[in-house]
Amino acid sequence: MDTTGTLDEALERLHTHGPERLGRLTNHAPMAVESLAVHGQAGSVHRWLDLYADRLEDFPALHTPVSDSNWQAALGDPRRAADWIAYFTRLVEEQPWREVLATWWPRLLPGIYGGAAHPAIRVGHAVRTLLADSENGESGEDGKSAPRRTELAHGLGYWAARHLPVRPPAALPGARTAAEALDAVPPIDVRQGGFPDRLPRVTRLPVWEGSQAPMDPDEARQKLAELVRAATHRYATHGHGDATMLVHAATAPNAVLRTLPALPRALWAPSLHAAWTASAAVTSMYAPDAPVPYASPGSITPEEVFDERATAHGDEHVIKLTDTALDLGDEQALAAALRAIELSEPLV
Template identity: 70%
Template sequence: MDATGTLDEALERLHRSGPERLGRLTNHAPMAVEALAARGRAGAVHRWLDLYARKLEEFPSRVEPVTAADWRSALGEPGRVADWIGFFEREVSERPWRDVLGRWWPRLLPGLYGGSTHPVIRVGHAVRTLLSGEVTEPRLSELAHGLGYWAARHRPVTGLAPPARTAGADGAAAALDAVPRIAVQDGGFPARLDRVEVLPVWAGAVVEPAEAHRRLTELVRAATHRYATHGHGEETMLVHAATAPNAVLRVLPALPRDLWPSSLRSAWTACAAVTAMYAPAVAVPCAAPGGLAPEEVFELALSHGDEHVIKLTDTALDVGDAPALAAALRSMELTPPMG
């Protein structure tokens, strides 16, 4: 992790901006700059951020403080995002950050799907930084921003009644292949999510933490590989089928082990739901990465500049095999570069 102070400078700069823009689009900069720093490209952070800055909006106004007594009434209220961020800034200043995360993770996990899964992805990047390097005030504040964004955008999936679930599958790749596409392929993320009614059973019976970790690792790998052949269904939104479960995987080491199985189940539901919402009807073959090393692929992602490309490539490097690198390169083909 960056030891130059560049990441902390970038986070301080970004914390003057809100987590969204235009009322619904996510500010991806905190996640992207963390990925750059984590991959040894801290020297490019401010240059990339200068290009992205036109997408940033001012930090939103506060309404009234969220408290330990009334937090339930503010959960899932996007207009209270500044209040929620303030709440978590107080929490991480008064308690060890792992304790705060462990207390709030099970409360927030059922609403992982709000904000198109971006809040949990932001938390995953923040936790990786805290686990990998020095615990600094900007990095703690970044965790607070991620948790606050998640609480404000908290959005459960309510239409998945157990009798409606299809039969299970042996592995993550087969389970994703078995996900039925929703019938109406239009509208934004919330509208499509409301149409998801049937998902394969795959992770529901897991109770052992070690097995949950193994399956979640398998799911991230399968979803990343799948992007190479299915990403053309929606080049941006299908990135989240891989990056959302990978965010959960990154958080697991900071959580009590008894929370790992439920984390797997929520990550699977998110990955499968995004697959149902955006996957194309047919797969398209994808070329191999042609001998490129992982660091070369990440350099290509940085040159491309798009925030989703950077984040998917970051996940692909976590997976670390040739099909994952091919998925990263495919995202560069499908996505317009940063202008």
Template identity: 65%
Template sequence: MTTSGHLEEALERLHASGPEREGRLTNHAPMVVESLAAHGRAGAVHRWVDRYRDRLEDFPGRVERVTEANWRAALGDPRRIADWTDHFSRTLADRAWRDVLAEWWPRLLPGLYGGATHTVIRVGHSVRALEAVENAPRVAEFAHALGYWAARHQPVTSLAVLPGGAPTAEEALNAVPPIEPGHVGFRDRLAALRGLPRWADGATGPDAARARLTELVRAATHRYATHGHGEPTMLVHAATAPNAVLRTLDSLPRELWAPSLRAAWSASAAVVALYGPVQAVTYEPPVRLSAPEVVERALAHGDEHVIKLTDTALDVGDDQALAAALRSVEMSQPLT
């Protein structure tokens, strides 16, 4: 396995910055540079970080050491981002990263809503990077990603399973009821969510869970082209959050695949409920571009959510997914 070193240099540069800015907005840079490197654009990562650097803030200070005795009390405390990152850095110095993932994934999975799902998305990117090449900067990024998820861990325990069901992911996403209007911000909207349709429960075996999760990622990506106008930034996560879970499956024990599907479905459906528009629109891309051309278009645009949706669209790999990526370019503000 070989690496150009550009991604490693970018990650080391970014690890001096915290995972958030302004106390609530996510730092997307580690996820974006991994996406670019994964699609053959590692040479562009430093130029992109230069464009993004005004959105970076210093890494936060430490509060108290996280230990095996007190970690439950620290879970979900955003003041403890540095403490959690330190904890995972120490753990990964002694244990294989897949073993750490297998231990912490079921602990963290109920709280994947944290950071508006960016927590699990960052872990998904870090896992893909490690599966490609294992080295110190990528292991460090895995520690940062897990630390962010643990600090922003946010379970939702009051969701009812709505009666009925839908046979396909597309139909199930279309059946998601919107929340009542008037709520502002992800946390406020999430608190207003009362129930989601049943869809993922039928897949109990690992192979069925993978198939359904793949179907969900495809349906959510396709849906962005016709529904993304409801909230062009936030609705990206209806596709990228379940895709982060999907790309992590092979690094997990198979018995965790079915619960991972259920968590991914709840996250994707919740984003649709919180931000989806009342009406779909017909969308036909103005041009037909190849996958490398779509990557170039996203990179030139520069917006972090555009690049990450493009990354997921390339995983899906069909014309409808590429159209969704082009739709995000049209609707999003470019990075300046």
């Protein structure tokens, strides 16, 4: 984790901007700079932000305050993003952030699809930094980590504003492993339009036997790690279906996996189920007609992939998928990262 103070500076800089631009596109900067800092690239953070600056919009205007008594009426209303962020900022100032997360995670989890799962992914990045604070002997509640607690508030507020539950899809025959289950996901009939247009067309998904509750929390964590690995590996051969959107089939469940250590264990199995449906839905919406042959990454190291390839490339989705690939560290995960670099336009 960054000890230079650069990440906190970047987060403070970003907290003057909104979570979206053009009313629908996610601000990826908080997630990208956190990934850069985690992997020793703090020196690149502000240069990257300067390149990304024209994609940032001013913080949105307040609408009507969210409170403990009226929050249900505001859930899923993107016009209330500033209200939600203000509400969560106050909560993490008044309460330990883990308590806030434990209360709100089960409320928000059914709406993981909102904002193409970006709010949940942003929360996962924020939690990783706060957990690192705790591991380094900081409580995560003191002034040293204030920008990181505020980042959690922004992520939770964005999620609440974009909260989007969907009707449970019809269950198709199951598969034993996560990889087999993703292979069994049928593509939607009409693959046109953006995420909000395609999501209602996801009406059937296979049952992954490994994701069904009830189960032991440790088993749920193991299965979630299996899903992250399968979705990341799959990108190496299927990412051309949509180079950007299929990244989320891996990064969304990984965000949930990163959050588990901060959650009560009773929430681990429901988190696995939500992560599976989100990953499978993205797969259904953007899967290509056929895979391409697997290309080995050769002898390149994980550090070379992140430092020399992904950071230099600069695309936010490339950085985030490479960040997930490095959590795995195996050959096919690195191949997926290199495939994202090949398919994506660099940030210049």
